[in-house]
Amino acid sequence: MLSIKNLYVAIDGKPILDGLSLDVPAGEVHAVMGPNGAGKSTLSYALAGRPGYETAAGSVTLDGEDLLALEANERAARGVFLSFQYPTEIPGVPALTFIRTAMNAQRRARGEAEISAPEFLRLARAKAATLKIDFDMLKRALNVGFSGGEKKRMEILQMAMISPRFAILDETDSGLDIDALRIVADGVNAMRSADRAMLVITHYQRLLDHIRPDRVHVLAAGRIVASGGPELAHALEREGYDKYAKAAA
Amino acid sequence: MAAVTQTIEHVAELERYKHGFVSDIAQDFAPKGLSEATVRFISAKKGEPAWMLDWRLEAYRRWLALEEPAWARVHFPRIDYQDSYYYAAPSEKAGPKSLDEVDPELLAVYAKLGIPLKEQAVLAGVEGAPKYAVDAVFDSVSVVTTFKAELAKAGVIFCSMSEAIRDHGDLVRQYLGSVVPVSDNYFACLNSAVFSDGSFVYIPPGVRCPMELSTYFRINAAQSGQFERTLIIADQGSYVSYLEGCTAPMRDENQLHAAVVELVVLEDAEIKYSTVQNWYPGDAEGRGGIYNFVTKRADCRGDRAKVSWTQVETGSAITWKYPSCILRGAGSSGEFYSIAITNNRQQADTGTKMIHLGPNTRSRIISKGISAGHSSNTYRGLVSAHPKARGARNFTQCDSLLIGKQCAAHTTPYIEARNASAKFEHEATTTRLSDDQLFYAMQRGLSQEEAVQLLVNGFVKDVLQKLPMEFAVEAQKLVAISLEGSVG
Ligand SMILES: Nc1ncnc2c1ncn2[C@@H]1O[C@H](COP(=O)(O)OP(=O)(O)O)[C@@H](O)[C@H]1O
Ligand SMILES: [Mg+2]
Numbered sequence: 178m179l180s181i182k183n184l185y186v187a188i189d190g191k192p193i194l195d196g197l198s199l200d201v202p203a204g205e206v207h208a209v210m211g212p213n214g215a216g217k218s219t220l221s222y223a224l225a226g227r228p229g230y231e232t233a234a235g236s237v238t239l240d241g242e243d244l245l246a247l248e249a250n251e252r253a254a255r256g257v258f259l260s261f262q263y264p265t266e267i268p269g270v271p272a273l274t275f276i277r278t279a280m281n282a283q284r285r286a287r288g289e290a291e292i293s294a295p296e297f298l299r300l301a302r303a304k305a306a307t308l309k310i311d312f313d314m315l316k317r318a319l320n321v322g323f324s325g326g327e328k329k330r331m332e333i334l335q336m337a338m339i340s341p342r343f344a345i346l347d348e349t350d351s352g353l354d355i356d357a358l359r360i361v362a363d364g365v366n367a368m369r370s371a372d373r374a375m376l377v378i379t380h381y382q383r384l385l386d387h388i389r390p391d392r393v394h395v396l397a398a399g400r401i402v403a404s405g406g407p408e409l410a411h412a413l414e415r416e417g418y419d420k421y422a423k424a425a426a
Numbered sequence: 427m428a429a430v431t432q433t434i435e436h437v438a439e440l441e442r443y444k445h446g447f448v449s450d451i452a453q454d455f456a457p458k459g460l461s462e463a464t465v466r467f468i469s470a471k472k473g474e475p476a477w478m479l480d481w482r483l484e485a486y487r488r489w490l491a492l493e494e495p496a497w498a499r500v501h502f503p504r505i506d507y508q509d510s511y512y513y514a515a516p517s518e519k520a521g522p523k524s525l526d527e528v529d530p531e532l533l534a535v536y537a538k539l540g541i542p543l544k545e546q547a548v549l550a551g552v553e554g555a556p557k558y559a560v561d562a563v564f565d566s567v568s569v570v571t572t573f574k575a576e577l578a579k580a581g582v583i584f585c586s587m588s589e590a591i592r593d594h595g596d597l598v599r600q601y602l603g604s605v606v607p608v609s610d611n612y613f614a615c616l617n618s619a620v621f622s623d624g625s626f627v628y629i630p631p632g633v634r635c636p637m638e639l640s641t642y643f644r645i646n647a648a649q650s651g652q653f654e655r656t657l658i659i660a661d662q663g664s665y666v667s668y669l670e671g672c673t674a675p676m677r678d679e680n681q682l683h684a685a686v687v688e689l690v691v692l693e694d695a696e697i698k699y700s701t702v703q704n705w706y707p708g709d710a711e712g713r714g715g716i717y718n719f720v721t722k723r724a725d726c727r728g729d730r731a732k733v734s735w736t737q738v739e740t741g742s743a744i745t746w747k748y749p750s751c752i753l754r755g756a757g758s759s760g761e762f763y764s765i766a767i768t769n770n771r772q773q774a775d776t777g778t779k780m781i782h783l784g785p786n787t788r789s790r791i792i793s794k795g796i797s798a799g800h801s802s803n804t805y806r807g808l809v810s811a812h813p814k815a816r817g818a819r820n821f822t823q824c825d826s827l828l829i830g831k832q833c834a835a836h837t838t839p840y841i842e843a844r845n846a847s848a849k850f851e852h853e854a855t856t857t858r859l860s861d862d863q864l865f866y867a868m869q870r871g872l873s874q875e876e877a878v879q880l881l882v883n884g885f886v887k888d889v890l891q892k893l894p895m896e897f898a899v900e901a902q903k904l905v906a907i908s909l910e911g912s913v914g
Pocket of ligand 2: 217218219262348
C-alpha cells in the first residue's frame with residue numbers, strides 16, 4: 178500500500194528526514210515511535226503534502242501512485258488522511274459543515290456522487306455515538322474552544338466519516354485520559370480492514386496496548402533505525418530512546 | 427450548511443466579474459460637465475415643480491463653496507467634475523410605464539442580471555418563494571417598478587423618486603433633506619444638486635409591508651456618474667425590509683457614484699435596509715472601477731423606532747460610506763452589520779455612526795473586514811452619547827481578516843460618551859488567514875480556493891445571517907468570487 182523510499186525532507190534548508198524508508202502493506206497497522214524532535218510530525222506532514230515540507234529526494238507511493246507530485250487535497254482524494262497532533266481551530270464553521278464539505282470535495286474529485294444530507298446526518302450520528310461525542314458538539318465551530326481530548330476525538334470522527342485508505346495518526350494519544358484513550362482506540366480498531374493501512378505515531382507505549390501494531394519502527398535522527406514486532410515497543414518503554422539516538426548519530 | 431456547499435459548487439461556473447457587460451441601448455445625455463445649466467436641464471427633463479428646481483440650485487451653489495473631503499484613508503487622482511455626464515437615460519417617452527411598455531432590450535439586461543422584472547414570472551415561480559418588488563434604475567432613471575398595484579392595496583407607496591416628486595410632492599417636500607441636509611458633506615451636496623432618480627417608499631401607520639422591496643441600480647453609460655436618491659419613510663408602527671443591489675460594466679475609466687439614502691423611522695416603526703454592493707471594482711492592476719461615495723443615514727425620530735443596516739460591500743474601486751443612525755426617540759435602536767471585502771487594488775473606508783440622543787437608546791455594530799491582494803480596508807466608526815442619552819448602550823465588534831501579506835486593515839473607532847450612564851463596549855480582532863487552517867482544510871480534501879471560501883464564510887457568517895434568506899446565498903457567492911485568486 179504505502180511505500181517510502183530514501184526520503185529526504187528539509188525545512189528552511191535544515192535537513193529533518195534523512196533518507197527514511199518504510200513500507201506499510203495493506204491490512205496492516207504500523208507504529209512509529211521516537212523521541213521529541215525526531216521528525217515524526219515532519220514525516221506525517223511530508224506524506225500529507227504540507228507546503229513547506231517539500232522533499233529533496235526519495236519517493237512516496239500509494240498503491241504504486243506517486244504521491245509527491247500531488248497537492249494535499251489531491252492526496253486526500255486518493256485516500257490519505259492525517260489525524261493532526263495539534264488540530265487547527267476553524268472559527269465560524271460548524272464541524273458538520275466542515276466534514277460534509279470535505280467529504281463532498283473528495284467525492285467530486287473522484288467523480289463520485291455527493292453524499293445526501295440525510296445520509297450524511299445518519300452517518301454522523303452513528304459515528305458520534307460510537308465515539309461518545311455529543312452530537313450537539315458537531316454544530317459548534319470545529320475545534321474552537323474544544324479541549325485537547327475533544328479535538329483528538331473529533332479527528333477520529335473525521336477519519337471514521339471520511340473512511341480513508343491510508344491513515345496517519347500523529348500522537349493521537351497525547352491529551353487523552355485513559356477512558357478517552359480506550360474510546361479512541363476502539364474507534365481506530367473498528368477501522369482496521371484488509372484494504373486499509375495505518376501509521377500510528379506515538380511517543381508512548383500505552384496507546385499500543387490498545388491498538389496492537391503489526392510492526393513497530395523507531396525513528397531517530399530522521400531515519401528508521403530499528404524495526405520489530407510489538408515487543409519492540411515494550412523494550413523502548415524500558416530502555417528509552419537513548420541508545421537508538423546515539424546509534425543514529 | 428447547504429449554502430456553503432452551494433457556494434463552492436457554483437463558484438467554479440462564475441466568472442470573476444460576471445456583470446461587466448455593456449448594453450447597447452439608445453440613450454439621451456445631458457451636455458457634458460456641471461453648471462447651473464446642467465441642474466436646470468435635469469430638472470426640466472423630469473418635469474419637476476419649481477420648488478424642486480430651487481432646492482437643487484441652492485444645493486449647487488452650496489456645493490461650489492465646499493471642498494472635497496480628504497480625511498478618509500483612500501487615495502485617488504483629483505476628480506474632474508467637468509469631465510462627466512450627469513444625466514443619461516434610455517431614450518424613451520417620459521413618465522411611468524407598465525411592464526409591457528418597457529423596451530425589451532432593457533428587460534433583457536435585467537434578465538441577464540437575474541433581476542425579476544416580470545410580475546407574472548415572479549408569481550409563477552417556485553412555490554413558496556417569497557415575492558419581492560423591484561424598482562429598476564438604469565443610469566439616471568427608473569425604468570420600471572413592479573408590484574406597485576398590489577402594494578398600493580396595502581397603502582404602501584413604492585415608486586421612483588421622479589414619480590414621487592410629481593405624485594407625492596407633499597411627502598417628498600416634508601422629508602427630503604431632513605435626514606441628510608443639503609450641504610451635509612461634499613458628495614451629498616453634489617447629489618442634492620444633480621440626483622436623477624432613485625426609490626421612494628412610504629409605509630403608512632401600522633402597516634407591515636407585504637413583501638420585500640428592492641431597488642436595483644445599474645450604471646451602463648460611459649463617462650457618466652450615477653447620483654441616486656432614496657427616501658424611505660416608515661410611519662408609526664410600520665415595518666419594511668428593503669434591499670438594494672448594484673452592478674456596472676467593466677471600463678478602464680473610473681466612474682463616480684454619489685448616492686444619498688435617507689430613512690425616516692417614526693414611533694414603533696422598523697426599517698431593515700440591506701445592501702449588496704457589487705459595482706465594478708476595477709481590474710487586478712487597479713484600472714477602472716467605481717468610486718462609491720455614498721451618504722446613508724437613518725433618523726429614528728419616534729420612541730422605540732428601530733433601524734438596521736446590513737451591507738455586503740464587495741465591489742467598487744473605492745468605497746466611502748458610513749450608514750448611520752440618529753437615535754433620537756427614547757428607547758430607539760440602531761444596528762449595523764457589515765461585510766467589506768477588498769481585493770487587488772481596492773480601497774474601502776467604511777463604517778457607521780451611532781449617535782445616541784435619546785434616553786435608553788441602543789446600538790450594535792458588527793463589522794467584518796476582509797482584505798486581500800494589495801488592498802486597503804479601513805473600519806471607521808463613531809459612537810456618541812449626548813448628555814440626554816441616559817442609559818445609552820453600544821456594543822461594537824470589529825473583526826479584520828487579512829489574506830496574504832500585501833494588504834492592510836485599519837480600525838479607527840471614535841467614542842464620545844458625554845454622560846456617565848452610557849455603556850459602550852468595543853471588541854476588535856485582526857487575524858491572518860493562517861497556513862495551518864488552509865493546510866488543515868486541504869488535508870481533508872478541499873482545494874485551496876474552496877478552503878479560502880469555507881474559512882471566509884465562517885468569518886462572515888454572523889453578518890450573512892442578517893440578510894434576507896434569498897439574498898444571503900447570492901451574497902455568499904459574491905464573497906467567494908471577490909476573493910478568487912487571493913491566495914497562492
Ligand atoms: N516549521 C518548522 N520550521 C523549522 N523547524 C521545524 C519546523 N517543524 C519542525 N521543525 C524541526 O524539525 C525537527 C523535527 O520536528 P517534528 O517533526 O515536529 O518532531 P516530532 O514530531 O518527532 O517531535 C525539530 O528539530 C523541529 O524543531
Ligand atoms: Mg510531533
